[in-house]
Amino acid sequence: MPERIYNFSPGPATLPVEVLQQAAKDVVNYHDKGIGLIEMSHRSKDFIAITDEAESLVRELLNIPQNYKILFLQGGASTQFAMVPMNLLGPGKIGSYLNTGTWAKKSIKEAKIIASAHVAYSSEETKFDHVPSDADYTVDPAAEYLYFVSNNTIYGTQFHTFPKSEKMLVCDMSSDIMSRPFDITPFGLVFAGAQKNMGPAGATLVIVREDLLDRVPENVPTMFRYKTHADKGSMFNTPPCFAIYVIGLVCKWLKANGGLPAIEKINKEKAAILYEAIDGTDFYRGHARKDSRSLMNVTFNLPTPELEAKFVQEGSKLGLDGLKGHRSIGGIRASIYNAFPKQGVIDLVEFMKKFEKTA
Amino acid sequence: MPERIYNFSPGPATLPVEVLQQAAKDVVNYHDKGIGLIEMSHRSKDFIAITDEAESLVRELLNIPQNYKILFLQGGASTQFAMVPMNLLGPGKIGSYLNTGTWAKKSIKEAKIIASAHVAYSSEETKFDHVPSDADYTVDPAAEYLYFVSNNTIYGTQFHTFPKSEKMLVCDMSSDIMSRPFDITPFGLVFAGAQKNMGPAGATLVIVREDLLDRVPENVPTMFRYKTHADKGSMFNTPPCFAIYVIGLVCKWLKANGGLPAIEKINKEKAAILYEAIDGTDFYRGHARKDSRSLMNVTFNLPTPELEAKFVQEGSKLGLDGLKGHRSIGGIRASIYNAFPKQGVIDLVEFMKKFEKTA
Numbered sequence A, B: 001m002p003e004r005i006y007n008f009s010p011g012p013a014t015l016p017v018e019v020l021q022q023a024a025k026d027v028v029n030y031h032d033k034g035i036g037l038i039e040m041s042h043r044s045k046d047f048i049a050i051t052d053e054a055e056s057l058v059r060e061l062l063n064i065p066q067n068y069k070i071l072f073l074q075g076g077a078s079t080q081f082a083m084v085p086m087n088l089l090g091p092g093k094i095g096s097y098l099n100t101g102t103w104a105k106k107s108i109k110e111a112k113i114i115a116s117a118h119v120a121y122s123s124e125e126t127k128f129d130h131v132p133s134d135a136d137y138t139v140d141p142a143a144e145y146l147y148f149v150s151n152n153t154i155y156g157t158q159f160h161t162f163p164k165s166e167k168m169l170v171c172d173m174s175s176d177i178m179s180r181p182f183d184i185t186p187f188g189l190v191f192a193g194a195q196k197n198m199g200p201a202g203a204t205l206v207i208v209r210e211d212l213l214d215r216v217p218e219n220v221p222t223m224f225r226y227k228t229h230a231d232k233g234s235m236f237n238t239p240p241c242f243a244i245y246v247i248g249l250v251c252k253w254l255k256a257n258g259g260l261p262a263i264e265k266i267n268k269e270k271a272a273i274l275y276e277a278i279d280g281t282d283f284y285r286g287h288a289r290k291d292s293r294s295l296m297n298v299t300f301n302l303p304t305p306e307l308e309a310k311f312v313q314e315g316s317k318l319g320l321d322g323l324k325g326h327r328s329i330g331g332i333r334a335s336i337y338n339a340f341p342k343q344g345v346i347d348l349v350e351f352m353k354k355f356e357k358t359a
Helices: A017-028 A045-062 A076-088 A102-114 A210-215 A226-231 A241-256 A259-279 A305-317 A342-358 B017-028 B045-062 B076-088 B102-114 B210-215 B226-231 B241-256 B259-279 B305-317 B342-358
Strands: A068-073 A094-099 A116-122 A143-149 A168-172 A187-193 A204-209 A297-301 A332-335 B068-073 B094-099 B116-122 B143-149 B168-172 B187-193 B204-209 B297-301 B332-335
Touching (some): A017 A241, A017 B017, A045 A068, A045 A204, A068 A226, A076 A094, A076 A102, A076 A143, A076 A168, A076 A187, A076 A210, A094 A102, A102 A168, A204 A210, A204 A226, A241 A259, A241 B241, A259 A297, A305 A342, B017 B241, B045 B241, B045 B259, B068 B210, B068 B226, B076 B094, B076 B102, B076 B143, B076 B168, B076 B204, B076 B210, B094 B102, B102 B143, B102 B168, B204 B210, B241 B259, B259 B342
Parallel strands (some): A094 A116, A094 A143, A143 A168, A168 A187, B094 B116, B094 B143, B143 B168, B168 B187
Antiparallel strands (some): A068 A204, A187 A204, A297 A332, B068 B204, B187 B204, B297 B332
16 A cells, blocks of 8 residues: 555545544454444444444534434535525524625525525625624524534635624534534534545534424425434434444544544644745735634635646645645645644645745 | 354345455555545545446446436435425425335325325235235326335335336335346336445435426425436535445446346345245245235244244344344345345245244
8 A cells, every 4th residue: 555645635535544444344344243334234233333422422522412412414514504494494584694605605595595594794705715703794683593604615714713693503514523622502503514524425413402403394304304313313214324433433533632622732733834834925825814714724826827736736746635726716725624644734835835946 | 354144134235245345445545546435525536437437337237328317316215205296296296106115105295295195006904015016006197207116125025017107107216226127218217225235325326317307396405406416417515425436336246247137137036045935834924915025125924923033033143134024014024135145045044944943
């Protein structure tokens, strides 16, 4: 096996190599039981234990009290864009939204199909280069919730403090969940696709306050009701078994490495190394406003698109892979989630310095 | 590694051991590229090639013409119970349903939430021990489609010839897709969860006639519209990458072993061995009517529930695992999908003979 490349992809993304190795063993023969993990009935004792453990690790790491349900669903964050208003609003009711990028916009679109959406703030005019402070907007008094995206993968922006509001918060944490501790109590619901910080594609974590489960209107189909899944411990139908299993392994890895306070410290260190390199020269220019910079996705530009293309290509040859920015803002994006190694960031910075000299 | 057990689970179910071994390698290091399969961006060249290949193998094996789209979705068959009427009916329109068991009933329930369902036939009175012939029912003349479940996992019944109707057919083939060739042309839509005959849990195959994509009413959320996924080649959002990859491996295995005509022959042989054993004694009694017997799930009873429990327990000790029948009809169920080895069926029959003698 050749050395591992440094994978800067925005998701699916780098996972801990120990997790991959354990998964490989279990896929063929789970705990030497003579059956592959992905062949096991989801109703078997062994698989129920896997799901229970994954759930309890998520609860422990994120410090989630018992009045919140933890669900493993399918369909990605994009399905949640619709399920949130289907379950928490219903026709005629209003959700307030902070429009900080593509994913927020998509969720606003779905809310408008199902109910009503009030856009309390938008940073679209400045190419989504920042997230707002509380003073920058007013939430609709009639709104049922205030919805925001904690980290904007495409633009490299992140809320460093969460909005304070009289309304309950609803948050898409797909790209920074498990990267830092936070207090769940102001939240009605938090969701996150697994494929950035928690595992492979194919499972969506939903954390929902129990008292909200009964809000759902009667005409919502069974599979799109949170209550359906909450009542059956995510086992109403066959769940995405492999993805749940890997989430459990990633949570174990996180716990063994000191949990969220420890990973937050490392995430800050990694991002600081990269932002320092960007700020130390005019050759590289950060896309995000400094007060909104993401610790997960670091976005920057070079003097010309041609140089950016060359940068991506030469980086790739050195095993620095997946650095091409999203087409909507171009440039470079380095995604450095929890499992991305610090050495990869150091190597990237070294490459940046060399590239600048020879460019 | 100890020997593999014989896994008679109804799904997730036995997969070819070569597939598991290949998956294990690729999970850690895909084709020696220094990146794990489940870490790869779904937008990467390598992963797009995986999806394209899986799609084209499904098309080839099932002989699907170009005017049908092949989609890999999430949410299982249970999500399709709602998506079918959301996309093909809409308020006020009617679907005709053949109620041959639990999964048919659930799909009828969803159709009634969204539109209108006409139950053209039900075998509920005889504990769903058979599927109907065309002469047994009349389809509602106003119906948009005739919906049926090709194989009923719980009861062990199967349509050996598909319904003939002026209406287009819609079919839940979750538990027997890829087990035999069939002609897609009378079908508007076919769907199947992957976790029985095609791969692990977490992906749902949908085959839909292209001209039906525009039927969807405007108020259906983006993710629940087939058109959304068809327009983007199942890549509108992050797909269930691992499950799609394994489906591709299973399809390659099927093709290498002679495709669907060859696997159908083996499936008939395996089932014949088991039904012959059941019919050769009064000790074992088949649940399904002989004309409706499933080649995938063989259901039978013993003289008493106590003997059935003992049978399951002793079988399990011999490595004959997952034989307990579904709680709704009790008894024994042996699920013998494509990848289930013939030797496992021979061993089961041997065990049945010994058990009868000592009982």
